[in-house]
Amino acid sequence: MPGPLELTSRYGMRTEEFSALMKHRVxxxxxxxxxxxxxxxxxxxxxxxxxxxxxxxxxxxxxxAPRFVRASTGAEACELAAARRFDMVITxxxxxxVELAQxxxxxxxxEPGVPVGLLAAHAWELPWLxxxxxxGAVDWIFLWQGNVRALLAMIKQVEDRQNADAxxxxxxxxxxxxxxxxxxxxxxxxxxxYTEVTTQTSRLMSGAxxxxxxxxxxxxxxxxxxxxxxxxxxxxYTRYSRNILGVISDVAxxxxxxxxxxAGLQLAREIRSLDEDMPILLQSADRSHEAGANEVxxxxxxxxxxxxxxxxRSYILNHFGFGDFIFRLPDGTPxxxxxxxxxxxxxxxxxxxxxxxxxxxxxHFSAWLKARTEFELASLLRPxxxxxxxSSAALREYLITTLTNYLREIQRHVITDxxxxxxxxFVAFARIGTGSLGxxxxxxxxxxxxxxxxxxxxxxxxxxxxxxxVIASDVFERFLDDNDLRRLALEPDGLSxxxxxxxxxxxxxxxxxxxxxxxxxxxxxxxxxxxSSSILEDSVYQPFAGVYATLMLxxxxxxxxVRLLQLLEAIKTVYASTYFRHxxxxxxxxxxxxxxxxxxxxxxxxVGGHRGDRxxxxxxxxxxxxNFYPFGSMKSEDGVAQVALGLGKSxxxxxxxxxxxxxxxxxxxxxxxxxxxxxxxxxxxxALDMSRSDIVPGLPTDANLVHLDTSEAVTDGAAAAIAxxxxxxxxxxxxxxxxxxxxxxxxxxxxKGRILPLPDIxxxxxxxxxxxLASPVEIEFACDIQPGLGHDQLxxxxxxxxxxxxxxxxxxxxxxxxxxxxxxxxxxxxxxGRRETISDIIVIYPERFDRAATGEAAMVIDRINRxxxxxGRHCILIGPGRWGSLDPWLGxxxxxxxxxxxxxxxxTDFSDLPVEPSLGSHFFHNLTCFGVAFFANHQHRQQGxxxxxxxxxxxxxxxxxxxxxxxxxxxxxxxxxxxxxSGRGVILEGPA
Numbered sequence: 008m009p010g011p012l013e014l015t016s017r018y019g020m021r022t023e024e025f026s027a028l029m030k031h032r033v034x035x036x037x038x039x040x041x042x043x044x045x046x047x048x049x050x051x052x053x054x055x056x057x058x059x060x061x062x063x064x065x066x067x068x069x070x071x072a073p074r075f076v077r078a079s080t081g082a083e084a085c086e087l088a089a090a091r092r093f094d095m096v097i098t099x100x101x102x103x104x105v106e107l108a109q110x111x112x113x114x115x116x117x118e119p120g121v122p123v124g125l126l127a128a129h130a131w132e133l134p135w136l137x138x139x140x141x142x143g144a145v146d147w148i149f150l151w152q153g154n155v156r157a158l159l160a161m162i163k164q165v166e167d168r169q170n171a172d173a174x175x176x177x178x179x180x181x182x183x184x185x186x187x188x189x190x191x192x193x194x195x196x197x198x199x200x201y202t203e204v205t206t207q208t209s210r211l212m213s214g215a216x217x218x219x220x221x222x223x224x225x226x227x228x229x230x231x232x233x234x235x236x237x238x239x240x241x242x243x244y245t246r247y248s249r250n251i252l253g254v255i256s257d258v259a260x261x262x263x264x265x266x267x268x269x270a271g272l273q274l275a276r277e278i279r280s281l282d283e284d285m286p287i288l289l290q291s292a293d294r295s296h297e298a299g300a301n302e303v304x305x306x307x308x309x310x311x312x313x314x315x316x317x318x319x320r321s322y323i324l325n326h327f328g329f330g331d332f333i334f335r336l337p338d339g340t341p342x343x344x345x346x347x348x349x350x351x352x353x354x355x356x357x358x359x360x361x362x363x364x365x366x367x368x369x370x371h372f373s374a375w376l377k378a379r380t381e382f383e384l385a386s387l388l389r390p391x392x393x394x395x396x397x398s399s400a401a402l403r404e405y406l407i408t409t410l411t412n413y414l415r416e417i418q419r420h421v422i423t424d425x426x427x428x429x430x431x432x433f434v435a436f437a438r439i440g441t442g443s444l445g446x447x448x449x450x451x452x453x454x455x456x457x458x459x460x461x462x463x464x465x466x467x468x469x470x471x472x473x474x475x476x477v478i479a480s481d482v483f484e485r486f487l488d489d490n491d492l493r494r495l496a497l498e499p500d501g502l503s504x505x506x507x508x509x510x511x512x513x514x515x516x517x518x519x520x521x522x523x524x525x526x527x528x529x530x531x532x533x534x535x536x537x538x539s540s541s542i543l544e545d546s547v548y549q550p551f552a553g554v555y556a557t558l559m560l561x562x563x564x565x566x567x568x569v570r571l572l573q574l575l576e577a578i579k580t581v582y583a584s585t586y587f588r589h590x591x592x593x594x595x596x597x598x599x600x601x602x603x604x605x606x607x608x609x610x611x612x613x614v615g616g617h618r619g620d621r622x623x624x625x626x627x628x629x630x631x632x633x634n635f636y637p638f639g640s641m642k643s644e645d646g647v648a649q650v651a652l653g654l655g656k657s658x659x660x661x662x663x664x665x666x667x668x669x670x671x672x673x674x675x676x677x678x679x680x681x682x683x684x685x686x687x688x689x690x691x692x693x694a695l696d697m698s699r700s701d702i703v704p705g706l707p708t709d710a711n712l713v714h715l716d717t718s719e720a721v722t723d724g725a726a727a728a729i730a731x732x733x734x735x736x737x738x739x740x741x742x743x744x745x746x747x748x749x750x751x752x753x754x755x756x757x758x759k760g761r762i763l764p765l766p767d768i769x770x771x772x773x774x775x776x777x778x779x780l781a782s783p784v785e786i787e788f789a790c791d792i793q794p795g796l797g798h799d800q801l802x803x804x805x806x807x808x809x810x811x812x813x814x815x816x817x818x819x820x821x822x823x824x825x826x827x828x829x830x831x832x833x834x835x836x837x838x839x840g841r842r843e844t845i846s847d848i849i850v851i852y853p854e855r856f857d858r859a860a861t862g863e864a865a866m867v868i869d870r871i872n873r874x875x876x877x878x879g880r881h882c883i884l885i886g887p888g889r890w891g892s893l894d895p896w897l898g899x900x901x902x903x904x905x906x907x908x909x910x911x912x913x914x915t916d917f918s919d920l921p922v923e924p925s926l927g928s929h930f931f932h933n934l935t936c937f938g939v940a941f942f943a944n945h946q947h948r949q950q951g952x953x954x955x956x957x958x959x960x961x962x963x964x965x966x967x968x969x970x971x972x973x974x975x976x977x978x979x980x981x982x983x984x985x986x987x988x989s990g991r992g993v994i995l996e997g998p999a
Contacts, residue, residue: 328378445540653692836992
């Protein structure tokens with residue numbers, strides 16, 4: 008028996024299942040009518056337009072609106088039918104050139120299987136036309152009553168009959184059986200029933216799903232199956248009984264070939280003997296049948312009632328599951344009402360237990376859900392019997408748990424259009440606006456799709472994306488236009504960053520955007536991350552990682568108005584960062600103009616936990632499916648990850664982090680000895696300062712972040728799952744925390760698969776993402792580990808982007824004589840191919856360099872870079888530490904615009920500190936996208952060598968930092984050769 012937690016693995020097929028419905032469509036219709044009849048039907052030649060308008064009014068998919076081809080004679084119709092395929096033929100009784108029976112016979116010869124409908128204009132024609140129906144010459148007879156919906160009803164009858172077996176028996180679609188033999192009656196009933204069912208289905212679908220899913224679900228609207236005899240009705244009922252919403256039946260209709268005045272009563276009696284809860288509505292022009300209807304447990308409608316169709320509509324709403332779910336006591340007293348699943352869930356928690364048992368025992372919940380095309384949820388509830396549960400409280404708990412998990416699942420992998428009236432904690436990913444999601448938004452949207460398959464499930468772990476809304480790019484463009492801000496793109500040097508931010512902060516958002524963000528904040532009271540998602544970010548060969556602003560908000564002020572103001576100001580800051588000097592300089596190194604950039608914004612629930620006045624996750628990280636620096640027996644395709652305690656700023660901006668391969672998590676070069684662990688273990692981490700709830704960061708954007716000693720995380724308990732203990736007495740490190748030693752952040756418990764199987768998660772996730780993108784990938788993630796057992800841990804993906812790996816088609820052969828005369832040689836080089844127009848070298852000598860001067864070194868390099876860019880020259884950069892790190896003690900904190908003329912970087916150790924490569928930072932990602940050759944030359948790894956004496960002998964055109972930095976100009980351009988297959992590279996003086 009399925010349990011309440013078994014939805015995830017099934018959910019991935021739901022879209023495909025809906026897509027498979029309604030395979031047979033009536034798209035091309037041959038309308039055969041005399042000129043006058045055609046004029047009457049088409050209303051001055053507008054029949055196709057009228058049908059399309061009706062599809063639009065009913066919120067049907069216009070893609071499937073039928074098209075009409077008209078023939079005015081029988082001969083013309085047969086010629087058309089022979090020349091092309093039609094899905095249906097509709098004819099009027101009178102044709103100018105042939106008797107109707109002869110035409111129908113000829114048509115069946117030309118196109119034997121085509122459904123044929125006969126449209127009578129007058130009721131007096133029906134008796135003689137009935138013989139044609141009995142003979143099988145026509146499939147349907149309808150009475151034209153001046154309403155285009157009669158045509159739609161005939162078309163839908165053909166589609167419903169053709170799709171019934173596949174959609175109802177295999178797809179679980181529901182059906183309504185209409186039993187009526189009188190043409191005038193069903194010609195009136197069917198248009199009303201179709202209109203009501205389609206309208207209600209459309210209304211029910213619009214609440215929580217996007218347009219795509221709503222149109223898919225329209226396919227799953229209930230079928231209307233018309234029966235014109237007792238035998239036909241019984242056949243339909245017995246064939247589809249498990250998926251019938253209800254039966255609407257006349258009382259008098261044929262049985263055993265003759266009119267039976269009580270056939271409807273007999274049918275209801277037979278159905279009731281098999282299903283005491285099936286809704287049955289009997290209708291007749293003879294009011295004396297009402298007592299018989301009540302006796303067999305059916306309701307009754309008088310056909311001559313002036314409110315017949317209103318009464319029919321009310322019955323469909325109240326009994327077929329389209330209306331509100333009305334909770335009742337066993338005596339029928341109404342006590343609560345639910346309009347949708349969320350209200351049903353809320354009511355289940357509060358209504359009396361006897362009401363829950365009353366409805367569950369009669370399958371009212373599953374019937375109501377089926378009308379809403381929630382077939383999976385209904386299938387979980389319908390097989391369960393009340394007697395299976397130990398108590399009514401256990402039954403209630405099962406219903407609540409099942410509905411809660413289902414609501415979470417259907418929203419978890421769907422990108423919805425933001426709807427303030429229905430937005431709640433179950434909506435995982437929603438969009439405000441109609442424009443692009445931007446690069447980060449696209450990546451997360453694709454991650455949603457991957458996770459929906461269920462193939463990435465890891466026992467004990469829920470892999471998901473934080474609750475997110477995307478403010479689409481059209482909102483940005485309107486904001487620029489409404490506030491006259493496009494002029495900033497024309498003033499490249501006119502304003503400082505602070506002045507640009509001031510201009511944006513003066514702007515105003517449209518009221519609908521403010522209203523939707525207000526609803527979002529009303530639901531979400533947790534800290535928020537406000538991230539850029541420009542259309543150029545995270546695309547292959549468009550390296551804009553880390554260029555634009557990201558802000559963190561406590562979102563904890565008691566006033567909703569203040570929190571809204573803070574969020575709007577944060578969004579404006581992200582918008583403004585498009586025009587900041589750094590962004591302009593970066594854009595100048597690409598083929599794009601500042602006007603080409605369009606910004607969307609992600610607003611995400613920040614991953615982490617409250618720890619006093621601080622908020623941060625247990626760990627954040629970056630993982631790549633391709634390892635540019637494999638070690639030992641590692642392979643590049645095994646991937647690599649870097650993790651750090653706290654917010655991800657530590658990793659993506661080049662601070663301390665632990666590097667490991669998910670397939671070999673115990674191979675840790677930087678932790679190869681106790682001494683290495685003591686030297687390389689993370690010392691500080693980033694957290695959001697929750698005590699400052701009344702400010703919004705501007706410049707700098709991280710003004711409300713705090714950089715803390717890791718001992719703080721040990722004290723507040725966050726480090727318990729990732730820490731080890733060093734005991735000085737025996738110079739030993741053991742996994743876990745202990746009172747008799749010094750705590751260290753080593754991640755040893757996680758790398759061993761305890762609590763959270765991090766290596767296993769990444770081993771599954773990275774190849775799946777790479778396969779989906781058809782490219783190596785990089786993901787950012789975060790986890791806040793919750794202690795204790797009995798619940799799943801959350802692994803949350805924050806970003807997915809493609810990772811550039813060099814084209815290996817260019818042949819590079821590094822023969823021994825080249826290696827021997829190399830100026831620089833590396834066994835851990837990144838890139839592939841040749842770079843041959845490099846005339847300058849900027850070198851920093853580790854033994855002369857003071858690590859306190861890294862910021863000054865960045866400014867000198869920036870100045871030299873501008874001069875070389877103006878002269879069209881390129882350079883090689885050689886120096887210690889992590890290039891691009893924002894931690895000035897670990898490397899030179901340059902950004903890409905400051906080194907845009909660089910074609911190769913050589914990274915080596917400080918004289919007093921070996922460092923790990925820059926892998927995982929935004930800086931490193933951008934280097935790979937720009938095709939900069941990268942040479943790791945770390946002596947403690949024996950990765951290569953640098954000819955320092957040659958560099959020393961060469962005359963410098965400029966020196967700085969007391970001779971620690973030298974700018975060399977070469978008489979002959981240097982050659983950079985990298986063999987990406989072996990990871991080896993050389994830099995040569997002169998040609999190869």
